[in-house]
Every structure is written in structure tokens, then in C-alpha cells.
Amino acid sequence: MTSVPLSAPLPEDPPVSLWRDAWQRLVRNKLAVVGLAMVLILAFAAAFGPMLTPYDFLSQDLDARNLAPSLTHLFGTDDLGRDVFSRVLYGSRTAFLVAVVVTAIAVLIGTTLGAIAGFFGGFADRLIMWFTDMTMSVPNLLLVVVINASLKTPLSQWMEAQYLATLNPIFRETVWIDFILVFGSMALISWPPYARLVRAQVLSIRSRPYITAARALGLTNRIILTRYVVPNAIGPLIVSVSAGLGTAMVLESAFSFLGVGVNPPTPSWGNMISDGLRVWQHYPHLLAAPAIVLGLATVAFSFLGDGLNDALNPRGSK
Amino acid sequence: MTERLLEVKDLRIEIDTRRGPATIVDGINLHVDAGETLGIVGESGCGKSLTMLSLLRLLPNKIRVAGGSAAFQGSDLLKLSPRELRETRGGKIGFVFQDPMTSLNPVMRIGDQLSEPLIHHRGMSKADARKRAGELLRLVGIPGAEARLDAYPHELSGGMRQRVMIGIGLACEPDLLIADEPTTALDVTIQAQIVDLVKDLRKRLGMSVVWITHDLALIAGLADRICVLYAGTVVEDAPAEQLFAGPAHPYTRGLLASIPRMGGAETERLASIGGTPPEPGRRPPGCPFAPRCALAEDICRQVVPKLASMQGGSAAHRVACHVTSRALEAA
Numbered sequence: 310m311t312s313v314p315l316s317a318p319l320p321e322d323p324p325v326s327l328w329r330d331a332w333q334r335l336v337r338n339k340l341a342v343v344g345l346a347m348v349l350i351l352a353f354a355a356a357f358g359p360m361l362t363p364y365d366f367l368s369q370d371l372d373a374r375n376l377a378p379s380l381t382h383l384f385g386t387d388d389l390g391r392d393v394f395s396r397v398l399y400g401s402r403t404a405f406l407v408a409v410v411v412t413a414i415a416v417l418i419g420t421t422l423g424a425i426a427g428f429f430g431g432f433a434d435r436l437i438m439w440f441t442d443m444t445m446s447v448p449n450l451l452l453v454v455v456i457n458a459s460l461k462t463p464l465s466q467w468m469e470a471q472y473l474a475t476l477n478p479i480f481r482e483t484v485w486i487d488f489i490l491v492f493g494s495m496a497l498i499s500w501p502p503y504a505r506l507v508r509a510q511v512l513s514i515r516s517r518p519y520i521t522a523a524r525a526l527g528l529t530n531r532i533i534l535t536r537y538v539v540p541n542a543i544g545p546l547i548v549s550v551s552a553g554l555g556t557a558m559v560l561e562s563a564f565s566f567l568g569v570g571v572n573p574p575t576p577s578w579g580n581m582i583s584d585g586l587r588v589w590q591h592y593p594h595l596l597a598a599p600a601i602v603l604g605l606a607t608v609a610f611s612f613l614g615d616g617l618n619d620a621l622n623p624r625g626s627k
Numbered sequence: 628m629t630e631r632l633l634e635v636k637d638l639r640i641e642i643d644t645r646r647g648p649a650t651i652v653d654g655i656n657l658h659v660d661a662g663e664t665l666g667i668v669g670e671s672g673c674g675k676s677l678t679m680l681s682l683l684r685l686l687p688n689k690i691r692v693a694g695g696s697a698a699f700q701g702s703d704l705l706k707l708s709p710r711e712l713r714e715t716r717g718g719k720i721g722f723v724f725q726d727p728m729t730s731l732n733p734v735m736r737i738g739d740q741l742s743e744p745l746i747h748h749r750g751m752s753k754a755d756a757r758k759r760a761g762e763l764l765r766l767v768g769i770p771g772a773e774a775r776l777d778a779y780p781h782e783l784s785g786g787m788r789q790r791v792m793i794g795i796g797l798a799c800e801p802d803l804l805i806a807d808e809p810t811t812a813l814d815v816t817i818q819a820q821i822v823d824l825v826k827d828l829r830k831r832l833g834m835s836v837v838w839i840t841h842d843l844a845l846i847a848g849l850a851d852r853i854c855v856l857y858a859g860t861v862v863e864d865a866p867a868e869q870l871f872a873g874p875a876h877p878y879t880r881g882l883l884a885s886i887p888r889m890g891g892a893e894t895e896r897l898a899s900i901g902g903t904p905p906e907p908g909r910r911p912p913g914c915p916f917a918p919r920c921a922l923a924e925d926i927c928r929q930v931v932p933k934l935a936s937m938q939g940g941s942a943a944h945r946v947a948c949h950v951t952s953r954a955l956e957a958a
Binding site: 516517518519521522523524525526527528529532536537540541 | 683685687712713714715716717718722724725726729730731732733734735743744747748792795
């Protein structure tokens with residue numbers, strides 16, 4: 310061909326998928342990028358934290374107790390001479406683990422129940438929503454304290470018995486008890502908002518023409534639900550999850566502060582804050598370090614959540 | 628005699644209102660022969676879409692079938708088990724919806740949407756279904772068919788999306804394609820393209836088509852036979868040429884008269900039918916069209932006219948009117 314006819318199709322734009330489009334809007338939002346960067350740094354610290362400091366988070370140096378921040382100990386040392394920076398780094402691992410696991414369980418429960426309630430309606434809807442409201446009506450802290458107080462002893466006794474019976478060292482690790490109880494009870498109080506959100510989404514999607522069209526194709530309810538309804542409901546869910554990750558970190562800290570969270574010596578920001586609070590007049594850095602990091606983490610997730618909200622709701626943005 | 632593919636008898640559809648159930652579709656009788664294109668014409672709210680949706684039990688909440696039957700290939704569509712119903716939907720009867728902008732799943736690539744019925748009805752593997760999806764896109768005339776498989780619906784224009792919808796409806800080579808006002812949301816030029824496409828596909832695939840529309844002019848060249856619906860009843864059922872040549876029901880005459888014509892005086896007013904159709908639940912006792920009909924007599928307000936062949940006319944041309952069928956008889 311020597312000349313380009315006038316009717317030649319214009320060079321096509323690369324297909325812009327919904328997600329790429331959202332991503333482009335996200336990176337244009339400065340706060341969201343800041344939030345994302347902070348979240349990534351946090352994730353990096355959680356993954357590689359222990360390799361970034363020369364100190365073990367457990368090693369005590371009783372000659373160097375309660376030191377103020379310095380070049381050798383960036384955030385100082387605590388009352389047992391442990392390096393606070395190492396403990397904050399390791400705490401980010403705990404915080405991340407709690408946030409991700411708890412949110413994942415809560416989202417799984419919430420999405421499943423909410424989608425079923427919204428899609429099928431009727432009795433299933435009433436039953437699930439009744440259950441959701443009931444869960445929400447129980448004070449969160451009370452529920453977690455009750456679960457921990459009532460299950461911890463039997464569970465450790467059971468583990469001890471299993472260890473004696475099998476001599477399998479897995480049953481020696483009391484950390485599992487913490488994780489099961491703390492994660493389990495936190496997930497138990499965290500799922501209702503997700504269920505409500507997903508139900509509301511599904512209710513509005515259920516009546517859209519493409520759902521009728523999918524029915525007219527003879528697809529089963531399961532396929533319609535998983536391939537047509539839920540993917541369309543997921544935008545607001547992502548936003549909510551991002552904010553929920555921050556909330557879960559704060560929640561874990563609150564529980565640790567009350568003594569029903571992750572148990573010492575595993576460092577968590579919450580139990581560091583709790584310890585630091587007792588001596589903050591004398592050694593403010595012991596309170597400040599974990600508290601500031603927790604604050605920053607929460608802010609990061611909330612920036613990211615806001616950014617995602619704008620990115621995924623093109624109609625909501627300017 | 629040609630084979631009956633679908634025969635709907637005495638179909639009644641009701642809606643639950645605060646004052647109790649109200650009838651929307653009142654004893655519709657219609658049939659579709661194998662290989663035939665049936666046009667269903669009527670104004671908004673006359674029950675034409677509901678009639679077709681009810682066949683696949685896709686009626687919205689609070690609207691339900693209150694009686695009647697729909698024989699399709701030896702079984703009653705209205706009494707299928709959930710499993711048979713799933714196999715019929717999409718497998719034996721394809722459905723194309725009115726609004727292509729909202730009838731495709733916005734977060735699914737069109738290739739996957741085309742593959743869906745193939746995987747579930749035909750048990751095809753993903754790779755085979757994708758290949759077939761590409762062929763379908765070519766069949767419905769989408770330029771660069773295979774390259775479009777990974778496109779999302781929002782990347783396509785309305786006409787292209789309606790082509791995709793038709794492709795999905797045809798994926799399993801159904802015996803019957805129901806098109807519910809498939810061109811209403813499209814530009815006029817695109818409308819013509821879609822009509823031509825369906826005409827061409829019907830010829831190639833040998834299926835029957837039910838085309839629902841409120842636009843008589845649009846289906847003039849498409850339908851073999853036309854059913855005119857008014858307020859949930861069939862008022863006239865005739866081969867297309869006969870309907871246009873000699874409309875018998877006053878409502879059909881009104882519809883035809885209200886099509887604007889080229890060459891008329893510019894100051895001429897468009898003909899229209901005065902009044903509005905009766906609300907469901909407030910149907911007049913006699914002929915539903917009587918309150919708006921210029922020819923109405925006493926009998927029209929008391930007795931519901933039955934759909935019957937016109938005496939002296941063709942047996943295929945049936946009309947539900949006391950006055951005009953008699954007038955023709957006298958003539």
C-alpha cells in the first residue's frame with residue numbers, strides 16, 4: 310500500500326481494562342500514592358524486618374536498659390534492654406499478619422453470607438441478616454474478652470495433652486493458641502460490616518439487565534453469583550477492605566493493650582504501647598515509637614482506601 | 628403444513644398490586660412455525676415483552692403466570708423442571724435484550740461471555756469455546772473478530788454490543804431466537820444493520836425468530852407474520868403482506884396511519900390514536916380497545932371479541948373485532 314486512505318482506521322488505543330483505568334486514576338492521586346508507598350514500606354518491614362537490624366527482638370541486654378534513642382539503638386531500648394527498633398519492626402510483622410488474616414477471614418465470611426442474602430432474598434436473607442445484626446449488637450471487646458477468657462485455658466490444656474500424647478513439638482508452640490483465639494475472635498467481630506456491604510451491592514446488581522441476560526442463557530445460580538454478581542460488587546469491597554486492614558491493626562493493638570491480644574514475648578505494637586504507657590513519664594520513647602508507627606500505618610491504609618474509592622468510582626470523582 | 632415450534636395458549640399474566648392481583652396479559656394465543664419470523668407489535672406496556680419473558684420464566688418479582696400453556700418441542704415451557712429450564716434457556720431458546728449497554732456483564736471480557744453458554748450447554752473446553760466465540764463474532768459481523776475477544780463491553784459501541792448479544796443468543800444454535808426490541812436503543816442506521824444481520828442469520832441457520840417491537844415499519848421487511856398486541860391480548864394476527872395491505876382491527880389501522888410518510892404536506896399533522904390503553908386492573912368489560920375506538924358499538928363494550936378468521940378473508944388473517952370482521956363479511 311502506498312498511501313493511507315482517509316477511511317483507514319485510527320491506530321487503536323491499547324484496550325483499557327477497568328482495572329488499568331482504575332490504576333491510572335489511583336496513581337494520579339498524591340495522597341493515595343503516599344498511602345500506597347507507606348503500605349509497601351510496612352509490608353517490606355513485615356517481610357524482611359528481622360534482617361534489617363543487628364539485634365534480635367528477644368535478646369536482652371540488662372546493662373543497656375531504658376536507653377534513649379541513639380545511633381546504636383535507633384528507638385532506644387526497653388526495660389529489659391531489648392532494642393525497640395527491632396521490636397517495632399517485628400511488631401509490623403504481627404500487625405500485618407493479624408490485619409491480613411483477620412480481614413481475609415472476615416471478608417470471606419461476610420462476602421459469602423452477604424451475597425447469598427442479597428441474591429436469594431426471602432428467608433435466607435432474613436436469617437442471615439438477623440444473625441448479622443445479632444453479631445453486631447454484641448459489644449466487640451466484651452465478645453473477644455469472653456472468647457479469650459473462656460477458651461484459652463481449655464485450649465492450652467488440650468494442646469498440652471496432645472503434646473504429651475504425640476510428643477509433636479507443634480503442640481508446644483503456644484503461639485498457635487494466640488493466633489487461633491486472637492484471629493478467630495477478631496474475625497468473628499469483623500465480618501458483619503462486609504456482609505452488609507456486599508448484600509446491599511448484590512441487591513442493586515440483582516436487578517440489572519445483565520443478570521436477567523445471564524439467566525436467559527441458562528446459567529446456574531452459582532455461576533451467576535460467582536461470575537456476574539460478586540465481581541460487579543467488588544469495587545466498594547476493595548475500598549472497605551483497605552480501610553479494614555488499618556482498623557484490624559488498631560483493633561489488635563487495642564486487644565493487646567487490654568491483655569487479650571497477642572501474648573508476650575511476641576512483640577505487637579499494642580502490647581508495646583501497653584508496656585510503654587506505664588513508664589511514659591520517664592521513658593517516653595517506649596510509648597512514642599510503637600504509637601507513632603501504628604498511627605502512620607492506620608493513616609496509610611486510610612489514604613489508600615480513599616484513593617481506591619475515588620479510583621474505582623469514576624462517577625464519584627470530579 | 629409447517630411444523631409448529633411454539634404454541635402459546637390462553638396465557639395469562641398477573642401482577643400483584645396493593646389492591647390484589649391485576650391482569651396484564653389476558654389470554655394470549657400465538658404460535659411460531661419452524662423457520663418462521665414472527666413480529667410482535669404493540670405499544671409500551673401492552674405485555675409483549677412479559678409474554679416472551681414468561682416463556683423462559685424470567686418475569687420480574689410480583690409478576691407471575693396465572694394460567695395457560697406454552698408448548699415447545701413437545702413439552703410445556705411453563706412446567707419445565709429447573710434443570711430442563713436451564714437447558715432450554717440459551718440452549719434451545721436464545722434471547723436478545725433491548726438495551727445492549729446494560730445487558731452485558733461490564734467486568735467480563737466479551738470472549739468469556741460468548742464462551743459461557745458453550746461451556747455450560749455444550750460442555751466445550753475453554754479453548755474450544757474461545758475458538759467458537761471468535762467464529763461467532765465473525766458471524767455477527769464484528770470487524771477484527773478474534774482480536775475483539777479480549778475487549779470489555781465498554782470498549783464497544785452500542786451496535787457492536789448488540790451484535791455481541793446476538794452472538795451470545797446464537798451461541799448454541801437455538802431453534803428459536805427471541806429478540807426483545809433489540810434495536811430500540813440504537814441509531815437508525817445501526818437498526819437497519821441489525822435487522823439485516825438477523826435476516827441473514829435466520830436464512831443461514833434456519834431458526835425461528837420472534838421479534839418484539841413497537842415499530843411496525845421496522846419489521847415490515849423482516850417478519851413473515853405479525854401479531855398485534857393491545858392491552859395484553861392479540862387483536863390481530865396475519866401474514867405480514869396481508870396485514871399491511873388490509874389491516875382489519877381499528878387499532879392496527881391506527882398504528883399504520885400513525886407512521887409518518889415521505890412526501891406528505893409538511894403542515895400535515897401525524898395521525899394518532901386518542902386516549903391511553905387501560906391500566907391493568909381497570910380493564911373494560913368488553914373489547915379493551917372499545918374506549919378509544921371510533922367504530923365501537925354497544926356489543927364492543929359488553930362482549931370480549933374472540934380472535935377469529937375473517938369470513939370471506941384468508942384463514943391465516945385473524946382479528947379480534949366485532950365490527951370490522953362483520954363489515955368485511957357484509958362487503
